[in-house]
Amino acid sequence: MAPTSVTSGVTPAAPPAVASGPAPGSAGGPAPGPAPGPAPGGRLTAVQGTAMYVGAVLGTGVIALPALAAQAAGPASLLAWLGLVVLSAPLAAAFAALGARHPDSGGVSTYARLAFGDRAAVVVGWCFYFAIPPSAAAAALFGAEYVAAAVGGGTGTATLTAAGLMLIVTVSNASGLRVSGRVQLGLAALLVALLVVAVALSLPHADLANLKPFAPHGWAAIAPAAALLVWSFAGWEAITHLAADFRRPARDLPRAAGAAVVLVGVLYLAVAFATVAVLGTAAGSARAPLGDLLALGLGGNARLLAAVAALLLTLGAMNAYWAGAAKLGAALGRDGALPPWLSRGSVAGEVPRRSLGVVAVLSFVSLAVVYAAGTGIRPLVLMTNGSFVVVYAIGVAAAIRLLPRGRARAAALLALVAVVLLVAASGVYLVWPLLVGGAALVYARFTRRKAAVRAGTKKETPAAPH
DSSP: OOOOOOOOOSOTTSOOOOOSSOOTTSTTSOOOOOOOSOOTTOOBOHHHHHHHHHHHHOOGGGGTHHHHHHHHHGGGHHHHHHHHHHHHHHHHHHHHHHHHHSOOTTTHHHHHHHHHOHHHHHHHHHHHHTTHHHHHHHHHHHHHHHHHHHHTOOHHHHHHHHHHHHHHHHHHHHTTOOOOHHHHHHHHHHHHHHHHHHHHHHGGGOOGGGGOSSOTTOGGGHHHHHHHHHHHHTTTTTTGGGGGGBSSHHHHHHHHHHHHHHHHHHHHHHHHHHHHHHHGGGGGGOSSHHHHHHHHHHOTTHHHHHHHHHHHHHHHHHHHHHHHHHHHHHHHHHTTSSOGGGGTTOSTTOOOHHHHHHHHHHHHHHHHHHHHHTOOSHHHHHHHHHHHHHHHHHHHHHHHHHSOTTHHHHHHHHHHHHHHHHHHHHGGGGHHHHHHHHHHHHHHHHHHHHHHHHHHHHHHSOOOOO
């Protein structure tokens, strides 16, 4: 999962529209969206869009999740990887079709608002915002585990390293520092290079005997493995907010999405196969699987190189998590979907320090809880994935409602099947996004009632005599 961009999706300068009764853009029916067609003046080509898609979907999770999936299902985790690659195709196609037909910077929030009204947009905004703390703590631990493996440290070393990473990105964002788009693309290229090198150097050591027994924990274990891997496939909606920047959105966006599915799928499957076939039964307990793969080809010192690369990748990704989440919280506060106290910093060029503080505190709390409980990264990943599954469910439902009959809607229907399977696999970890979504609706109703009371008070106040 790479950082995704999302806006609150709520009309600015007004409380969230949660009034009952159908209205354009409300839960009563889909609002009329922009007419489909290419947006004038775009410069992005299908090739450039493919590169951006790959950069959006690839994330730091791939440096740790192959081991977690192998721990859950053994070699059968390869089927979970393959299944998510296949299921990504209709999901990416549905979001690409939405982006081409409704080019807007709001992404999934915009589609939810157009299809179901502001309440759905508020739920999407809250799910994104409150998914960042557990995901940031998990991302920090991904990189920190590589440091611990390289220096021979334990859980304490990994936790302290993760806390240090979180402190660095908090201070850098509070100071207004940002990682440029070129640097982010450079980090994505570094990740691709790391994966390709690790696979190429380790495959000569592969042993097909390591694939037996193929399902040591039973076939049912594939579902929990798939629930973990959602992290690595989140991001197919991230480029839709740039739809208007494509030369021919209706043609280039679907092509870019399709090419990215193939490239990402091949890369992920290669890494997953190398992890299982090379490391064997040790794959499930590997703290730094790519470091272990590199060490087989380059020697033990390669773990230090892998740790440095992991730290750079993690810092870049977390810096973007923090910046995007802080801006999202400020936007939600500005639009009435979160307390107005958070709105400072929502204007372009300002630093949303209050929202940043909330994200940082919740992230440190998440890290402290998993350290105290001794649960490791797994629950953080699954909580985050549960939130994204709910967001995708809303986005796919919006696609079915907004897209015309044809291939695009057929892709959305197939994507719905994929999302239903992911919902079933998420299990108890859906409780977190359901609680967040429920709280979002309660807060939206509360703020609307409060606004209505204020409006009524103003009407009843007699005008002062002149």
